Amino acid sequence: MxxxxxxxxxxxxxxxxxxxxxxxxxxxxxxxxxxELDVRDRTLREEAPGTVDLRHEAHRLRELGDAAxxxxxxERLLAARVDALGADHPQVLVTRFNHAGxxxxxxxxxxxxxxxxxxxxxxxxxxxxxxxxxxxxxxVLTIRRNKAQGAP
Numbered sequence: 001m002x003x004x005x006x007x008x009x010x011x012x013x014x015x016x017x018x019x020x021x022x023x024x025x026x027x028x029x030x031x032x033x034x035x036e037l038d039v040r041d042r043t044l045r046e047e048a049p050g051t052v053d054l055r056h057e058a059h060r061l062r063e064l065g066d067a068a069x070x071x072x073x074x075e076r077l078l079a080a081r082v083d084a085l086g087a088d089h090p091q092v093l094v095t096r097f098n099h100a101g102x103x104x105x106x107x108x109x110x111x112x113x114x115x116x117x118x119x120x121x122x123x124x125x126x127x128x129x130x131x132x133x134x135x136x137x138x139x140v141l142t143i144r145r146n147k148a149q150g151a152p
Contacts, residue, residue, distance in 0.1 A: 051081060054073055058074040058077060061073060067102070068106050070106075071102045074098070077095065081095050094133060097116075100112050109147075112144065113141070113148060116137065116141040123137055
């Protein structure tokens, strides 16, 4: 066998191994996505039926530019989710993150930064340092701190 054929065989074998690894990762990703959807579906069933309406109303008000009204509705949503799921439930942590965004948009930068800092500490405690939601919260907190300090 010539050296050119040997090199081609090695490249072909490496490509086959890479495809097997890619397929396994994709399979794991799909399975994780279905598990997450199942968890979210169960979460929505555990909540009071009105929470979905509150979420939609807060979103509608936010889109219309009524930041104060959206904040008030979102406060009720957050309270309902905490009552239904508990303060450390991952969906409640995400709702608290979104609530900090409503506080920011309502013009209370200091209150929003304090809320982001508290939710980051709780996400690290509940979800761990490397969880995607924790990393996202840390990034948003950094961006918002920079904006509050006037940095570009």
